[in-house]
Amino acid sequence: MAGRNFLFVPGPTNVPDRILRAMMVAMEDHRSAGFPELTRACIDGLKSLFKTTTGSPIVFPSSGTGCWEAALTNCLNPGDKVLIARYGQFSHLWADMCARLGYEVEILETPWGEGAPLERYRASLTADQEHRIKAVLICQNETATGVASDVHALRQVMDGTKHPALLFVDAVSALGCIDFRMDEWGVDVCVSGSQKGLMLPAGLGVTCVSQKALQAAKSATSRRCYFDYGDMVNSNAAGYFPYTPSLPLLHGLRESLAMLAEEGLENVFARHRYLAGGVRAAVLDGWQLKLCAVAPQWYSNTVSAILMPEGISGADVIVRAFSRYNLSLGAGLSKVAGKLFRIGHLGDLNELMLLGAIAGAELAMLDVGVKIQPASGVAAAQAYWRTHSPAANQAAANPATAARKVATA
Numbered sequence: 001m002a003g004r005n006f007l008f009v010p011g012p013t014n015v016p017d018r019i020l021r022a023m024m025v026a027m028e029d030h031r032s033a034g035f036p037e038l039t040r041a042c043i044d045g046l047k048s049l050f051k052t053t054t055g056s057p058i059v060f061p062s063s064g065t066g067c068w069e070a071a072l073t074n075c076l077n078p079g080d081k082v083l084i085a086r087y088g089q090f091s092h093l094w095a096d097m098c099a100r101l102g103y104e105v106e107i108l109e110t111p112w113g114e115g116a117p118l119e120r121y122r123a124s125l126t127a128d129q130e131h132r133i134k135a136v137l138i139c140q141n142e143t144a145t146g147v148a149s150d151v152h153a154l155r156q157v158m159d160g161t162k163h164p165a166l167l168f169v170d171a172v173s174a175l176g177c178i179d180f181r182m183d184e185w186g187v188d189v190c191v192s193g194s195q196k197g198l199m200l201p202a203g204l205g206v207t208c209v210s211q212k213a214l215q216a217a218k219s220a221t222s223r224r225c226y227f228d229y230g231d232m233v234n235s236n237a238a239g240y241f242p243y244t245p246s247l248p249l250l251h252g253l254r255e256s257l258a259m260l261a262e263e264g265l266e267n268v269f270a271r272h273r274y275l276a277g278g279v280r281a282a283v284l285d286g287w288q289l290k291l292c293a294v295a296p297q298w299y300s301n302t303v304s305a306i307l308m309p310e311g312i313s314g315a316d317v318i319v320r321a322f323s324r325y326n327l328s329l330g331a332g333l334s335k336v337a338g339k340l341f342r343i344g345h346l347g348d349l350n351e352l353m354l355l356g357a358i359a360g361a362e363l364a365m366l367d368v369g370v371k372i373q374p375a376s377g378v379a380a381a382q383a384y385w386r387t388h389s390p391a392a393n394q395a396a397a398n399p400a401t402a403a404r405k406v407a408t409a
């Protein structure tokens with residue numbers, strides 16, 4: 001097919017040319033005296049991204065799933081109890097992993113389309129007077145349903161019940177797109193990966209571990225070896241890795257972190273919010289369709305899951321979009337298979353790229369019989385972007401102006 005594939009799945013995301021170029025490197029000796037410079041640039045950049053001064057960022061040669069496993073096996077003892085809410089395929093898979101690794105799992109079953117049920121977390125923690133729950137797990141951005149949850153509020157719930165459990169956060173499809181604050185929110189392990197907000201190929205498990213979690217890891221007896229935090233932190237302290245790292249991916253990571261820092265994290269978040277607003281305008285105002293996320297409080301700024309009307313399969317839209325228009329949309333997973341399709345709006349994107357995806361989704365939907373008004377999504381997204389600006393953008397760039405705006409608002 002002529003032209004480029006339009007990649008709008010919520011990971012892997014588009015890799016900017018600048019990162020592609022940065023990854024084209026000759027191999028080098030990862031034990032050389034020069035190597036620590038690269039390691040340190042990555043770790044320092046990750047500290048800013050995770051918003052931590054005391055936590056230890058760790059990069060494993062894995063995808064995000066490996067970091068889920070590392071969090072559990074490093075910090076817990078066999079049979080320990082964990083608490084997790086399940087509201088989509090990713091929170092499901094993490095809960096499933098907990099069970100398969102032999103931990104006792106208390107699952108807060110939550111309708112797919114809603115996010116973390118804070119009052120039910122509170123009830124479970126309050127009931128747990130003996131403090132048998134050792135870790136509280138939350139998926140910050142459920143990629144399967146396009147639902148974002150409030151991690152800070154969960155920390156406040158934990159503090160309110162004075163529960164000492166560790167807090168583990170899956171931020172795989174949030175980090176570098178939606179605000180995340182390791183230290184301020186008292187997160188013990190944050191799990192992410194390279195192929196979403198970091199705009200890299202898959203292959204790096206990117207995680208961050210608090211001092212409290214590292215302390216727990218010192219005595220936790222679950223079996224682990226390749227994913228041992230201690231080995232990694234000790235090697236990293238000298239600028240090295242306990243085994244051969246992926247050199248191109250580390251070069252790519254350094255470039256990605258530089259790009260995010262140059263744009264400014266707050267500007268990156270504002271851009272995601274603003275672009276997501278245009279996509280939601282297309283879905284809700286233009287096409288008059290529904291999102292899987294049932295209320296605005298749950299809307300994700302990185303992925304929108306669009307429910308199909310009765311009698312239409314989301315899978316048909318996806319096949320049509322790909323085979324006829326060379327547009328890759330995200331599929332409905334598990335419980336919502338066929339019921340929806342997803343547009344990923346995370347990473348290296350702007351309005352015109354998203355207009356291409358919206359126009360392509362519109363063509364594919366019309367082709368398979370969805371009764372939408374032709375061009376209505378494109379028009380609604382355009383109207384949104386013409387009347388909104390990434391306001392925090394200017395605010396972050398110039399706090400003085402922002403303060404004045406608040407004062408006069």
Ligand SMILES: *Cc1c(COP(=O)(O)O)cnc(C)c1O
Nearest residue numbers: 063064065090141143172173193
């Ligand atoms: C993509 C994703 C994962 C899985 O990460 P892999 O890198 O595919 O292992 C986990 N959680 C969420 C929320 C995700 O979006």
